[in-house]
Amino acid sequence: MENVKDKVKNEKYRNWVKSTLGIEQTGRALYEYVENKFSDYTHSKSTLAGVxxxxxxxxxxxxxxxxxxxxxxxxxxxxxxxxxxxxxxxxxxxxxxxxxxxxxxxxxxxxxxxxxxxxxxxxxxxxxxxxxxxxxxxxxxxxxxGNGSKNTGPKTTEPLALFQLIRACKLFKIDSVGQLEKLTEARNNLFHSSDNHVDEKDMKDYFQYMDELLKNVTEDKDVDQGTRDRVAKCNEKIEKLKHSEMTMALFDDALKLKRKAIFDDFEKSLSENDPDALKELLELAVKTVAEIQELKKYADEVKNIDSYKKEIDELRLEISKGDAYCSVLIIILTIIVASLFRIYFS
Ligand SMILES: [Zn+2]
Incomplete structure (x- = not known):
């Protein structure tokens, strides 16, 4: 079985993390846009005909x-x-x-x-x-x-809910039905994935849909320029994410997003009385929670290695001052670190 060290090195797993975070950030970029649209509507400010x-x-x-x-x-x-x-x-x-x-x-x-x-x-x-x-x-x-009492504003809204809202509401005249459909599909593929693997081509497609959708939003002249500029900035950040260095924290963020999405979907399936979907989601949830714990353990151990290394450096200093006791300690610590390296980095 693939261990956590292999997982974080796996290119397809990295693609999954990037795509997952990209979808999340696309949702964030849409928050303000959606809020703005409805605020204009309640203030009778929309310029859309027929409203x-x-x-x-x-x-x-x-x-x-x-x-x-x-x-x-x-x-x-x-x-x-x-x-x-x-x-x-x-x-x-x-x-x-x-x-x-x-x-x-x-x-x-x-x-x-x-x-x-x-x-x-x-x-x-x-x-x-x-x-x-x-x-x-x-x-x-x-x-x-499922977006009832728990959804109290943009921050508690899943990107999926915004994708559906934009498709379902005539206040949004942007021509992005294709992108919204593809991103909804992408969201479900990412969060229901059993191995968290995404091919390079699929990742590129996902990022292309995100870019096209957000570019269409920035061209919606029915919302103010400030909002459109902020969406454009978010889009630049998302583009950078595609090429960014993957850290442990990002893996952790992506897995936690998956965990949340699974629980959201679980509640939805519960209200729809769908036992097959419930069973599948439960299995995914257990797997994801285990993976988060595994990752945390791994991150803690890497942190331990760093602290051992620091201790060795400090002892080196002592040794240079001629302390025999320290030279014994440094040998022990070096053995510990070497064995840890063999386990995690071999
Ligand atoms: Zn009334």
Whole structure:
């Protein structure tokens, strides 16, 4: 079996780390962009044609304590089509008593690119009246299931949720459907990988999709120049990541991202009652946690080697002063270090 030392030296494993961190940073680059878009929407600032903005009273009903979010899941019903599948927007209906909220519901529904069941998750924003902004409360409705109370803002949002949101919402007019699909696929391949190996060609493709997506964002004139500049800067950093030196900390970061993503997917599969997916994810989680521990142990031992080396250097100094006791110690320490080197660096 491949040990941790071989793993961190493996080029394909390094490609996996770079790709994983690249996806994460792409998500970060998109945070502000998404927030900005929804902020413009709630301030009726978007220049996009055909968008029905929410008026003052409607926004008042959505803000903290308003009636829109407090009972959202119960007030919105999906009418099943005869074959049991809801596919058109007419399948969604407002059943609550507040007529102002009904208008808000209809306006938000109009923002859906493809208002089928898969793209709408009213539950995400149900009762989310505290600790999140008005913009985020609306944005979450466009994210996949599982972005409920735990998602309190951009920092707790997975890149995957942003990819889906941008695809599902008409506020985003960037022509990036292909890239978003490919990056969603990449995210799933990376986090569900059993060996954490990525071929050079696949890594190059992933980075190309990230670059194309973020370049399209920087060309979206509907958001302010400052935001677009910051996205461009993030994109430069991501490009550098492709060629950067891999440290232990980066391996650790990538594995922890994988662990988090697996748990997120686990919760999603739990809500979907999918035992096969659950079993697979559980196995992956166990493997990933073990790998993080293995890596930590290895990193600690490398640290020990460094401290032994430092001690030897200090003893050398003592020896040069003629201390016999130190010369015995240095021999012992040299043997320890030599054996450790044989284990880890041979
Ligand atoms: Zn209301």
């Amino acid at each position: 029905s903005f929410l008026d003052h009273t409607e926004l008042f009903h959505i803000r903290n304590g308003g009636c829109f979010l407090s009972n959202l899941s119960n007030n919105v019903k999906q009418l099943k089509s005869p074959n049991g599948k809801g596919t058109s927007k007419s399948k969604w209906q407002w059943t609550g008593s507040c007529q102002t909220c009904k208008t808000s519901f209809e306006k938000i529904l109009l923002l859906y690119e493809n208002p089928c069941r898969k793209d709408i998750c009213w539950e995400n924003s149900h009762k989310s009246v505290h600790s999140i902004t008005l913009e985020w409360a609306i944005a979450k409705m466009f994210m996949p299931p």
